[in-house]
Amino acid sequence: GAGVSQSPRYKVAKRGQDVALRCDPISGHVSLFWYQQALGQGPEFLTYFQNEAQLDKSGLPSDRFFAERPEGSVSTLKIQRTQQEDSAVYLCASSLGFRLPGRGDYYNEQFFGPGTRLTVL
Amino acid sequence: AQSVAQPEDQVNVAEGNPLTVKCTYSVSGNPYLFWYVQYPNRGLQFLLKYITGDNLVKGSYGFEAEFNKSQTSFHLKKPSALVSDSALYFCAGTGANNLFFGTGTRLTVIP
Numbered sequence: 754g755a756g757v758s759q760s761p762r763y764k765v766a767k768r769g770q771d772v773a774l775r776c777d778p779i780s781g782h783v784s785l786f787w788y789q790q791a792l793g794q795g796p797e798f799l800t801y802f803q804n805e806a807q808l809d810k811s812g813l814p815s816d817r818f819f820a821e822r823p824e825g826s827v828s829t830l831k832i833q834r835t836q837q838e839d840s841a842v843y844l845c846a847s848s849l850g851f852r853l854p855g856r857g858d859y860y861n862e863q864f865f866g867p868g869t870r871l872t873v874l
Numbered sequence: 875a876q877s878v879a880q881p882e883d884q885v886n887v888a889e890g891n892p893l894t895v896k897c898t899y900s901v902s903g904n905p906y907l908f909w910y911v912q913y914p915n916r917g918l919q920f921l922l923k924y925i926t927g928d929n930l931v932k933g934s935y936g937f938e939a940e941f942n943k944s945q946t947s948f949h950l951k952k953p954s955a956l957v958s959d960s961a962l963y964f965c966a967g968t969g970a971n972n973l974f975f976g977t978g979t980r981l982t983v984i985p
Contacts, residue, residue, distance in 0.1 A: 798969070
């Protein structure tokens with residue numbers, strides 16, 4: 754079956770441009786996550802959706818970052834007025850359900866897409 | 875703050891030898907721990923997880939990890955390394971709504 758896909762795979766933007774990064778999760782996956790991975794670092798959490806609801810956006814670094822998942826499937830991460838420090842790989846992940854109600858704390862593994870490498874010049 | 879630490883940036887091992895990639899954790903409550911592997915230009919791939927139960931967890935591609943509560947460790951192991959195991963390995967723990975990752979360990983298996 755198809756995994757998580759992301760587009761574009763590479764994006765070069767001039768400082769100040771707006772960019773939109775797309776994520777297609779695995780069909781049927783309730784939970785969707787965005788992470789930012791700087792060079793030589795582990796991924797850092799940005800935001801989390803359960804279906805169409807954005808339940809956690811505590812990791813978004815500024816109000817220039819905005820994410821949506823209007824129909825509970827495809828998600829878009831938008832960065833306005835890009836800055837050089839936004840250069841990173843943006844990873845999307847999905848899972849069946851990060852925490853299953855009624856079964857205590859049971860965490861399903863997340864499946865990651867290949868990422869979008871954003872370079873801001 | 876909750877965190878995982880990977881004390882080694884780089885691990886080199888000869889093909890056929892056992893390998894260990896180290897991870898220690900600092901979490902409140904029950905620790906839920908994961909190992910992921912990242913190959914060049916590819917997303918992270920899930921290897922295994924510890925939620926509860928047996929301290930020795932078996933995962934994909936012959937990998938296993940040992941949860942040690944007294945040492946707050948969750949080291950990744952494999953009895954016999956393959957050249958194809960060369961990659962970047964990440965240990966992760968669970969926050970309220972996310973995974974938090976270590977800085978990664980680059981494993982190189984030497985033929």
